[in-house]
Amino acid sequence: MKILIAGGDGYCGWASALYLSARDHDVTIIDNFIRRKWDNEHDLNSLVPIFTLDERVKEWNRLTGKTIHIINIDVTNYSALCEIINCETKFDALVHFAQQRSAPFSMINCDHAIRTHINNTVGNMNILWALHEYSPNTHLVKLGTMGEYGTPNIDIEEGFITIEHNGRSDRLPYPKQPGSFYHLTKVSDSDQIIFACRTWNLRATDLNQGIVYGYNTDEIDLSPVLANRFDYDHIFGTVLNRFCIQVALGYPLTVHGEGGQTRSFIDIRDTVKCIEIACQTPAKPGEYRVFNQFTEMFSVLELAKLVKQVSENIMNIPCEISHLKNPRTEKEVHYYNCINTNLRSLGLQPTLLSNETIVSLIQLAKKYTNQVNLKLIPPQIQWKSENEQISAAKQNHE
Amino acid sequence: MKILIAGGDGYCGWASALYLSARDHDVTIIDNFIRRKWDNEHDLNSLVPIFTLDERVKEWNRLTGKTIHIINIDVTNYSALCEIINCETKFDALVHFAQQRSAPFSMINCDHAIRTHINNTVGNMNILWALHEYSPNTHLVKLGTMGEYGTPNIDIEEGFITIEHNGRSDRLPYPKQPGSFYHLTKVSDSDQIIFACRTWNLRATDLNQGIVYGYNTDEIDLSPVLANRFDYDHIFGTVLNRFCIQVALGYPLTVHGEGGQTRSFIDIRDTVKCIEIACQTPAKPGEYRVFNQFTEMFSVLELAKLVKQVSENIMNIPCEISHLKNPRTEKEVHYYNCINTNLRSLGLQPTLLSNETIVSLIQLAKKYTNQVNLKLIPPQIQWKSENEQISAAKQNHE
Ligand SMILES: NC(=O)c1ccc[n+]([C@@H]2O[C@H](COP(=O)([O-])OP(=O)(O)OC[C@H]3O[C@@H](n4cnc5c(N)ncnc54)[C@H](O)[C@@H]3O)[C@@H](O)[C@H]2O)c1
Numbered sequence A, B: 001m002k003i004l005i006a007g008g009d010g011y012c013g014w015a016s017a018l019y020l021s022a023r024d025h026d027v028t029i030i031d032n033f034i035r036r037k038w039d040n041e042h043d044l045n046s047l048v049p050i051f052t053l054d055e056r057v058k059e060w061n062r063l064t065g066k067t068i069h070i071i072n073i074d075v076t077n078y079s080a081l082c083e084i085i086n087c088e089t090k091f092d093a094l095v096h097f098a099q100q101r102s103a104p105f106s107m108i109n110c111d112h113a114i115r116t117h118i119n120n121t122v123g124n125m126n127i128l129w130a131l132h133e134y135s136p137n138t139h140l141v142k143l144g145t146m147g148e149y150g151t152p153n154i155d156i157e158e159g160f161i162t163i164e165h166n167g168r169s170d171r172l173p174y175p176k177q178p179g180s181f182y183h184l185t186k187v188s189d190s191d192q193i194i195f196a197c198r199t200w201n202l203r204a205t206d207l208n209q210g211i212v213y214g215y216n217t218d219e220i221d222l223s224p225v226l227a228n229r230f231d232y233d234h235i236f237g238t239v240l241n242r243f244c245i246q247v248a249l250g251y252p253l254t255v256h257g258e259g260g261q262t263r264s265f266i267d268i269r270d271t272v273k274c275i276e277i278a279c280q281t282p283a284k285p286g287e288y289r290v291f292n293q294f295t296e297m298f299s300v301l302e303l304a305k306l307v308k309q310v311s312e313n314i315m316n317i318p319c320e321i322s323h324l325k326n327p328r329t330e331k332e333v334h335y336y337n338c339i340n341t342n343l344r345s346l347g348l349q350p351t352l353l354s355n356e357t358i359v360s361l362i363q364l365a366k367k368y369t370n371q372v373n374l375k376l377i378p379p380q381i382q383w384k385s386e387n388e389q390i391s392a393a394k395q396n397h398e
C-alpha cells in the first residue's frame, strides 16, 4: 500500500514507518521536526541519541535497499499539505501521528496550551479538508489516546455507547472526560473526524492508543543509526519507560500520589502491528470507527511494584518506590475497565508485558545513563497553581 | 453587579448590555468589531442600519445617564485580555458572546473553518487561563448552542446524562453531535470549561442557547441610534428572522429540504433575561452547569407555515413556501425533545412566539426593504462539494 506517515520522525511514527517499509509498503514520511525543537527549547534529550531523519532513511536504504520518502512540512500549513495529498497516485492511507503529545507540556502555561491546541487541532482540520478536497478515498488512520475517555465509573467502549433513556435508545459517541489541554485536543479531533466522515463520506479509523512502552523492534535493532527516541524526562517520558530508566539511575520510582491511577498500555512492537492492521482493513467510505489500541491495564503502583520486583529479584538492583505529591488533578482510586476487542478480532496477537521486556529496558537505560540530565527526572509541571493547591488542601482538610 | 460582556457589539451582546445597564449593573463591553469586518468581507449588512459602538453608548448615556464602558480588544490576544480581567475590582461575571457564530461561514472552505475555530477556541482558552491566573472567582457565563447536541434519538438533557451500563452507572457529559465546524468549536469550548472548573475550581454556566429571533427590546426601542443588528443574509441570518424578512420582500420562504428539521428557539427578550438570571445566581466554585436556554421547539416547516398564516391571514400579504435542496448535511425527519427546566426554575417566564411578534418583525422588515441585497437571500454555502453531492444522490437513488 502507499502510505503517508505524518509525524514519522517521532517515537511511534519512526518505528511504524520502518515496520511498514520492511513489509514492502511504499512509505512517505512528513514531519517538520518540531518535536526536536521542543526538546531544545526545554533542554530535553532522548535517552538514546537519535540521528537526523535524513541519516536514518539513508541507513535504512543501505541496509535493506528500501526507500522511505521524506518531506519536511508542517501539517498546519494547508497549501503545503494539499500539494502532498493531491499527488498523482493517491495514498491508500494517511497515518496521522504528527501532534504535540505531552499532557504536562500542554499544562505549562496558556502559551503552551494554545500552541498544543493549534498544532494539533489545526493540523487535524487541515488533513480533513485536504482529504475532502483532493483525496476522499484515502483512509485516515488517526492517533488518539485512551486518555480521552478519562476514568468514568462504567466500562469504556470503543468510541460509541448505546444509551437507553426514558424508553428510547440511541448509539452515541462515548462521553469523554479529558484531563489536560493535550487530551482536549484529541477529543476535539475525534469530534471533527466523526463530522467529516458523516458530511464528506471520508473514511477514518481513530486509534485510541494506550500509553506506549518499550524500545526494541526488529527494524530499529538493525543499526544504531536507526535508533528511536526514548524519552525519560518529566515532560515527554511516559510512566513505564521512565520507571525502567529510574531503576538504572538508582532513582526512586516516581509514583504520583497513591498510584491507584489505572491506565491502558501497549508495547511499541504492538503499536506498529496495529497500524498495519488498521491500514490493511480500511474503514468504508463514510465510516468512522474507533479501535481502543492497548493490550493491558495497570495501575501506576502495580507497574512500580512490577519494576521493583524485576529490578531487585532478577537484576539485583535495589529499588525504592516514592509517592510524590500528585502534580495532576486526577482520581487516584477509581473504576477502570476498557474494551479492546476490535483490533484483536482483526488479528492482533498481544505482546504482554514480561519480565524480559522490563529487563531489556533497564539494560538499555544502563547503557545510556551518561545521557541523562537528572534535573529532568522529577515532575515539575503542576496542573493547579500554588494558590489553588493551598485552597484544595484546605478543602480536603475540612 | 460588575459585568464584563465580551462581544457586546453583537446581536445578543448589545441587547444584553443595555438590559443589564438599565437594571443598574456596572457594564463593560469588550469587542474587536470583527463581525463588522466579516460583514464587509462578504458584502453583508444588517437589515436595520447600526451605529458605531461609540455612538451607541453615548446615546445610551444621553438618554439614561448610565455609562457603559467599552474596550476594543480581541479575546484571542491573551495579554490584552489579562489586563482587563486583572483589574482592581474584579468582575462578578464575564458573559462571553465574542465568537464567530455562523455555521455556513465555518463551512465556506478550510480557511473559514480554521478562522472560526481559532477565533472561538483560542478566545475561550484565553478566557479560562486568564480567570485561572487572575480572577478565579469571576463567574463565567458562556454562550453555547443547542446545536451542539445534534438530533439524537433520545431526550436532550441539560449538559449531563446518567448512563447505566453493564450494571454500573455514572453521570457523564451528554454526548454531542455537532453539525458544522462552528458547532464543533462550541463543543470543544464546553469540554474545556468542564476541565477548567474541575482542575482550577473555576465557576461557569454554559448557556446552550436555541436559535434567537426577534428584534425589539425595551431598551433598543428607545432610540434609532441604539438599533440592534438584524441579519437577513444566508450566512448570518437565522431562520425565523429570515422568514419574516422574506415575507416583507415577497420572496418565497426558503425551507431547506423537507423542513422536518426541528430546533429550539428563544425570543431575544428572553435571551437578555436569561443572561441576568445566570449572572445573579452564579455557579459555585468548581461548578460547571448547563442551562438549555430556549423556550420552544419548532420544525422549520412549522415555522414557515406559521409565518405564512400570519402573513396571509393577518397582514394580507401572499406568501409561498419553497423547498430548496438542503445545503447542509442533516436529518430532515428525526426525534427531538429537549429539557429546559433549569432557567425556568430560576424564574424565567417564557415569552412564547406570538402572531404579534411575527407581525412586528414583518413590519420592521417592510420598513427596511430598501436595505436588502436580494443576492444574499438564497442559501449558497454547501456542506458537501459538488462531487460529493452527486455521489450522495446516486447512493440515495440505489
Ligand atoms: N507515546 C505514547 O505513549 C502515545 C500514547 C497514546 C497516543 N500517542 C499518540 O501517538 C502519536 C505519536 O506519538 P509519539 O510518542 O510518537 O510522539 P513524538 O513526539 O515522538 O512524535 C510526534 C512527531 O510528530 C511531529 N509533529 C508534531 N507536530 C507536527 C506538525 N504540525 N507538522 C509536522 N510534524 C509534526 C514531531 O516533529 C514528531 O516527530 C501522537 O499523536 C500521540 O498523541 C502516543
Ligand SMILES: NC(=O)c1ccc[n+]([C@@H]2O[C@H](COP(=O)([O-])OP(=O)(O)OC[C@H]3O[C@@H](n4cnc5c(N)ncnc54)[C@H](O)[C@@H]3O)[C@@H](O)[C@H]2O)c1
Pocket (backbone or CB within 6 Å): B006, B007, B008, B009, B010, B011, B012, B013, B030, B031, B032, B033, B034, B035, B036, B073, B074, B075, B076, B096, B097, B098, B099, B100, B101, B119, B123, B143, B144, B145, B146, B209, B210, B211, B212, B213, B229, B238
Ligand atoms: N444569534 C443566535 O441565534 C444564537 C443562537 C445560539 C447561540 N448564539 C451565541 O451567542 C453569541 C452571540 O451571538 P450573536 O448572534 O450576538 O453574534 P454576533 O455576530 O451578532 O456578535 C458577536 C460579537 O462578538 C464579537 N467578536 C467575535 N470574535 C471576537 C473576538 N475574537 N474578540 C472580540 N470580539 C469578538 C463580534 O465583533 C460581534 O460583535 C455567540 O457565541 C453565538 O454562538 C447565538
